[in-house]
Amino acid sequence: MTFVVSFISTLRSIGLTNHLFHIWMGAWALSWAIAFPTLLMVLPLVKKTTQALVKPR
Template sequence: MNPARFAPILFGFLVSGLMSCLVSLVATLRTSGLTAETSTKWMEAWTTSWPVAFAAILVVAPAVRRLVARLVRSEA
């Protein structure tokens, strides 16, 4: 077994975690404002959104990589 083959999954896990954390914070602050309950609402939103974001990035990432490869020229 080669652990390097799991790099895309680990990358997706970490990126989806960080992005869903930031986006859920912004959405929570916009809808609820900064209150005593903000952190609880934020964590609820984050724990719901992270699995969705992780699944989405695993599905979408290969297509995005192909699109990027078409849009940029390789240095020959």
């Protein structure tokens, strides 16, 4: 997900340039480095909330 979102954001920001790939890879690395730890912190809360809202069969 971060791969696609960072590509769209980078492309929209700088357009099709010769350096698009390198700039995109830098943006992707940064976004992944932020998204993964965030996921690990938020996932337990999401699981608890889902279990509270969904009845088991």
